[in-house]
Every structure is written in structure tokens, then in C-alpha cells.
Amino acid sequence: MDADLLQATIDIVFKGNLLYLAPFIFLLMVILVADRFIDLIVGSIKTNRRSRY
Numbered sequence: 001m002d003a004d005l006l007q008a009t010i011d012i013v014f015k016g017n018l019l020y021l022a023p024f025i026f027l028l029m030v031i032l033v034a035d036r037f038i039d040l041i042v043g044s045i046k047t048n049r050r051s052r053y
Helices: 002-052
Strands: none
Touching: none
């Protein structure tokens, strides 16, 4: 009985809503990765400028 209830819950959440949530989640992941990448580049540039002078 518990397995059936769990399976029904998983079916409702992932089959119904994931189709609409997937693009939003993907966009958030891309923004987070781009933010970290930009932060890495900016941090690298700032440390290079400090070491030159």
C-alpha cells in the first residue's frame, strides 16, 4: 500500500508539473553556473592586477 501511494505521488508530481517546471529549473541552473563563471573570471582578473603592481 505504501509503495502504491508513493508511486502515485511521484506520478502526479513528475508527470504533471515537471513538464512546466523543467524549463524554469534549467534557466535557473544556467543563470547560477554563468554567475559562478563570471565571478571566477572577475576574481582572476582582480588577483592578476594586484600581483603586477
